[in-house]
Amino acid sequence: MTLSGYVVAVLTGLERWEKNTEGRHTFPDARLAGYVTDLAPRLVVTARTDSDRQLAELLLGTRLASHSGGAIAYVTTTSAD
Incomplete structure (x- = not known):
C-alpha cells in the first residue's frame, strides 16, 4: 500500500479475493x-x-508510482524470489 507514493505497508497473500454486495473486496488470505x-x-x-x-x-x-482514485493505492509486485 502506498500513501502519497511512499510504501507504508506491505500486504502479501492477495491472490484470492471476495466481493460483497456493496462492491467491496476482502482478501481472506x-x-x-x-x-x-x-x-x-x-x-x-x-x-x-x-x-x-x-x-x-x-x-x-x-x-513507487501507483494509480489510485484516493490517497491510498495498491501496487502490484512480483515475488521477491
Missing part, C-alpha cells in the same frame, strides 16, 4: 508483512516467512 510507523519513520517487519520478510524489507519506505 492477506498477511501484513510490514509497515511504517509515525511521522519519524520506523520500519516494522511482521512477516513470518522469508519471502514475505524480503519483500517488506525491499519495499517499505521506498517511493
